[in-house]
Amino acid sequence: LISSSCFEFFYIEMIDYIMKSSSDKTQAHKKLDKLGYKVGHRLVERLSNETPLFPELLDAVKFICKVFWTNIFKKTIDGLKTNHKGVFVLTDSKFQWLQHLSFDATANNKDCSEYVQFAAGLIKGAMSNFGFKCIVSFDIQQVSTCVFTIKIES
Amino acid sequence: MNKKYDKLGTDVFNKVEKISSELFTLTYGALVTQLIKDYEDIEQVNIKLEQMGYNIGIRLIEEFLAKSGIGRCQDFIETAEVIAKVGFKMFLGVTAHISDWDSDKKEFHLIIEDNPLIDFVELPDHYKHKLYYSNILCGVIRGALEMVQMKVKCTFVKCALSDESTSEIKVVLEEVLSDLIPVGYD
Numbered sequence: 001l002i003s004s005s006c007f008e009f010f011y012i013e014m015i016d017y018i019m020k021s022s023s024d025k026t027q028a029h030k031k032l033d034k035l036g037y038k039v040g041h042r043l044v045e046r047l048s049n050e051t052p053l054f055p056e057l058l059d060a061v062k063f064i065c066k067v068f069w070t071n072i073f074k075k076t077i078d079g080l081k082t083n084h085k086g087v088f089v090l091t092d093s094k095f096q097w098l099q100h101l102s103f104d105a106t107a108n109n110k111d112c113s114e115y116v117q118f119a120a121g122l123i124k125g126a127m128s129n130f131g132f133k134c135i136v137s138f139d140i141q142q143v144s145t146c147v148f149t150i151k152i153e154s
Numbered sequence: 155m156n157k158k159y160d161k162l163g164t165d166v167f168n169k170v171e172k173i174s175s176e177l178f179t180l181t182y183g184a185l186v187t188q189l190i191k192d193y194e195d196i197e198q199v200n201i202k203l204e205q206m207g208y209n210i211g212i213r214l215i216e217e218f219l220a221k222s223g224i225g226r227c228q229d230f231i232e233t234a235e236v237i238a239k240v241g242f243k244m245f246l247g248v249t250a251h252i253s254d255w256d257s258d259k260k261e262f263h264l265i266i267e268d269n270p271l272i273d274f275v276e277l278p279d280h281y282k283h284k285l286y287y288s289n290i291l292c293g294v295i296r297g298a299l300e301m302v303q304m305k306v307k308c309t310f311v312k313c314a315l316s317d318e319s320t321s322e323i324k325v326v327l328e329e330v331l332s333d334l335i336p337v338g339y340d
Contacts, residue, residue: 001172001173001174001247002173002175002245002246002247002270003173003176003244003245003246003247004171004172004173006178006245006246007173007178009180009210009214010181010182010290013209013210014181014185014206016209016281017206018188020286026180026236026327035181035184035185035188038180038184038187039177039184043180046176062232069330070173071176072173072177073173074171074173078293153318
């Protein structure tokens, strides 16, 4: 175990580096997505010792909502919806990595998506380890609610 | 003195929010890989990691002082103990120990037996003795101490990934900065 703030101090610094070392926002997001993918892929491997090797799609998503999310954020996903056609909507209504951002109402740049992109990559990497290729998009709502949409590619 | 800080370190660590270290270890590894990709020169990677650590250190000290309740240290010996027993414990969940003091008591080695950053990491041979994988720790110590008026230099003398031993950081006190308000500061 380590302290949560230890990871968060590091996380902020990592995002800062990626933003500064990229030519534009699109490239930065791509890099964060890739980093997340790698980490998610490997993290699942360490967490899923007791789950079957090739779970059903719904079981894989549930694993992410519960075990995976708890390992990272100490809480589960708050809401899971699906259209039963390969689209899953995961809502975290208190997304940890947005909790400590200070909000400046006068700032021009209110975008904090770079603090979420890595998490989208994590989900994608985790799903791929279970054998599901998918696209993960996200939407930041209100102060710290994050909605992730997983779309399975067939 | 030893015992007192051992206990304080444990108490503070019990108080803080914790997560499992895997996410941190894996993410750190992914970042180091990214840096190696971005910079051709490994020495530049070491420098960048140290800089990132420095930026973390100058921010982290505030939380450290607030949560540990530690006041001004009497001397550098006490500072060293506090870093090893309270600082490392509070953030990384492990303690370090101190050895190799020089006669002036301005230089010591910090020995980290259980560095969570290097869990499940193996360095390829051509990076051994070149890449200081955990160099971010040197930066954190430098940044944090600078905020409490101590200018230090930290370098890895041994790295568990290259030397098959424990990790060892040399910390040298270069200057105690005065408390005076900097020139030009209103």
